[in-house]
Amino acid sequence: MEWKPEWWGWDDALEAEFAPYREHGYEPGRVTLEHKRLYRIVTAAGELLGEVSGKLMHQAAGRADYPAVGDWVALQPRLSDGRAIIHGLVPRRSKFSRRAAGPAVEEQIVAANVDTVFLVHALNQDYNLRRLERYLTLAYESGASPVILLSKADLCEDVEARTAEVESIALGVPVHAVSTLLGEGLDPLAAYLHPGKTVALLGSSGAGKSTLVNRLYGSEVLRTGGIREGDDRGRHTTTHRELIRLPEGALLIDTPGMRELQMWDADAGLGTAFGDVEELAQACRFGDCGHGSEPGCAVRAALEDGTLTAARYQNYLKLQKELAFEARKADSSLARAEKDRWKKIHSGLKNQIKRPR
Ligand SMILES: Nc1nc2c(ncn2[C@@H]2O[C@H](COP(=O)(O)OP(=O)(O)OP(=O)(O)O)[C@@H](O)[C@H]2O)c(=O)[nH]1
Ligand SMILES: [Zn+2]
Numbered sequence: 001m002e003w004k005p006e007w008w009g010w011d012d013a014l015e016a017e018f019a020p021y022r023e024h025g026y027e028p029g030r031v032t033l034e035h036k037r038l039y040r041i042v043t044a045a046g047e048l049l050g051e052v053s054g055k056l057m058h059q060a061a062g063r064a065d066y067p068a069v070g071d072w073v074a075l076q077p078r079l080s081d082g083r084a085i086i087h088g089l090v091p092r093r094s095k096f097s098r099r100a101a102g103p104a105v106e107e108q109i110v111a112a113n114v115d116t117v118f119l120v121h122a123l124n125q126d127y128n129l130r131r132l133e134r135y136l137t138l139a140y141e142s143g144a145s146p147v148i149l150l151s152k153a154d155l156c157e158d159v160e161a162r163t164a165e166v167e168s169i170a171l172g173v174p175v176h177a178v179s180t181l182l183g184e185g186l187d188p189l190a191a192y193l194h195p196g197k198t199v200a201l202l203g204s205s206g207a208g209k210s211t212l213v214n215r216l217y218g219s220e221v222l223r224t225g226g227i228r229e230g231d232d233r234g235r236h237t238t239t240h241r242e243l244i245r246l247p248e249g250a251l252l253i254d255t256p257g258m259r260e261l262q263m264w265d266a267d268a269g270l271g272t273a274f275g276d277v278e279e280l281a282q283a284c285r286f287g288d289c290g291h292g293s294e295p296g297c298a299v300r301a302a303l304e305d306g307t308l309t310a311a312r313y314q315n316y317l318k319l320q321k322e323l324a325f326e327a328r329k330a331d332s333s334l335a336r337a338e339k340d341r342w343k344k345i346h347s348g349l350k351n352q353i354k355r356p357r
Contacts, residue, residue, distance in 0.1 A: 003044045009196045009251060014072060017090050021074035026087055031071045032243040039067050041084060045077045048084040056087060063100060068109035069241040070198060070253055094143030096200060099262035105329045107264050111200040111241060111253045114144040116192045120203035121148060123156035129169055130315045133273060134261055135202060136170060137319060141269025147174045147192060151208040154179040169312060171275055180211045195249025205257025213254045217246055263322045270323060274316045
């Protein structure tokens with residue numbers, strides 16, 4: 001396979017960042033798939049299966065320091081068996097993060113180096129403005145530009161009203177209603193699909209992400225919920241994040257639907273997603289207004305005259321609280337990890353000192 005790094009998003013700025021790695025003789029590659037710390041990487045030498053070097057693993061403070069789909073890595077190919085050792089990560093331009101599922105308070109990078117995020121949201125019983133606000137918050141935080149795709153438009157009676165409603169909470173974000181099934185509403189998506197640019201699809205399970213990717217690709221590259229796999233729920237869903245290149249050259253990252261999108265470090269994203277609320281708060285008479293019974297409260301006035309809905313405001317408060325809670329927990333687990341690290345280093349030192357020469 002002929003390889004042109006530009007096909008995968010490489011440019012002069014990345015080349016400049018990569019200079020120190022070149023000096024070590026490393027080559028660049030982009031991660032297209034991750035499976036249990038094994039990475040599929042496109043490189044000049046073709047597709048390789050990469051593993052992180054011992055040194056990189058040792059330096060990693062947490063999950064976010066490991067490669068994620070969309071990352072550019074510095075690697076050493078081993079052509080004899082199609083493997084590669086990953087020695088470094090090129091700094092990410094953008095990353096869509098969430099809190100990892102499970103008890104540990106950890107960042108999980110869903111997709112890295114993304115230009116545009118398609119927030120895919122179905123116009124069926126799953127439709128939920130509050131969930132969209134949650135996605136928007138993290139999308140803004142990612143550094144990529146959000147675009148909302150209202151999918152399964154064929155299942156909705158009043159697409160125009162829904163679109164208007166979504167536009168009213170997604171200040172200035174483009175909103176497109178699409179039906180992949182009928183092939184309707186897809187033409188405007190071409191405006192985001194440029195050669196070498198990366199688009200990540202995010203949204204709940206079953207929203208129609210993989211079906212859309214297949215449609216844009218022109219054939220079945222990904223398996224979708226339509227295929228019976230004989231598991232207990234009788235359907236297959238995406239389990240991997242995967243980066244693919246469309247025949248026209250745009251890059252797409254399909255991600256598994258997330259049952260629960262937990263916040264991760266997104267104060268700025270929240271401020272942008274709820275710019276209207278934050279602007280109101282600044283118009284309150286008192287700088288430290290609690291938006292309760294204070295006179296001259298602009299937030300309460302907006303709630304009363306209906307310019308701000310109670311549901312949106314409640315969701316803003318809820319996400320804000322969640323972020324504060326996560327931040328406190330992350331701080332304490334970081335402190336714990338630091339302590340453990342020092343303990344390890346210390347006992348290592350003690351052993352070295354005790355070891356007879
Ligand atoms: N009516 C209708 N159904 C659709 C449309 N697009 C996808 N579907 C159906 O929705 C189901 C889920 O589609 P997927 O593409 O697998 O959804 P997904 O978002 O990739 O789901 P996960 O892989 O679980 O994250 C499948 O049965 C699709 O056939 C559409 O435009 N209209
Ligand atoms: Zn107020």
